[in-house]
Amino acid sequence: MNIFRLLGDLSHILAIIILLLKIWKTRSCAGISGKSQILFATVYTMRYLDLVTTYISAYNTFMKVIFIATSYATVFLIYVKCKATYDHNHDTFRIEFLILPTLVLALLINHEFTIMEVLWTFSIYLESVAILPQLFLVSKTGEAESITSHYLFALGSYRGLYLLNWLYRFYAEDHYDLIAIIAGLVQTVLYCDFFYLYITKVLKGKKLQLPA
Amino acid sequence: QKLQAPHDEL
Secondary structure, X not given: OOHHHHHHHHHHHHHHHHHHHHHHHHOOOOOOOHHHHHHHHHHHHXXXXXXXXXXXXXXXXXXXXXXXXXXXXXXXXXXXXXXXXXXXXXXXXXXXXXXXXXXXXXXXXXOOOOHHHHHHHHHHHHHHHOOHHHHHHHHHHOEEOHHHHHHHHHHHHHHHHHHHHHHHHHHHOOOOOHHHHHHHHHHHHHHHHHHHHHHHOHHHOOOEEOOO | OXXXXXXXXX
């Protein structure tokens, strides 16, 4: 564990808490893509199957359980509890266009052709693009509430911090995992446009509004 | 390359 990974994990958990609190407090999931949240719940389920086979540390187990539980809670809030406020007219990204290619890629490019390893790889590839329905929704409506922007910023920072973690581990521990690194790079790049708008607008107190 | 098996990151 190094500082970058810890900060990355904290930023990841912060993003999830921001989103859950926003929906819970306002009893509204307007502006939130339920499809992205379904993809994230899929990602954690596929990746953390090793909870039952491999013990790494108490921290690792605790965080995995939290990620799985909170991702399902978020999906439940959007599709059941706050269903009336769900923006389904704008949340129209076809997730099969993300699921199928990442699944095929995971079958083709993986560390080892076993069920657990292919599913782990699938989760890594799928996570890298899972935010696209959310970014698509924001681009369709042309704006995002500040709280949604904070959520996206925390979520984008998480993989960015992991990139620093991987750089650190490469030099300090002679350890690297190309699948995670390349997917993490793709994931971080997808947020770049948003990061720019967040820094130039949201941090100056303005609402995130896309140029017409 | 040292394989990440088990995967120790989140």
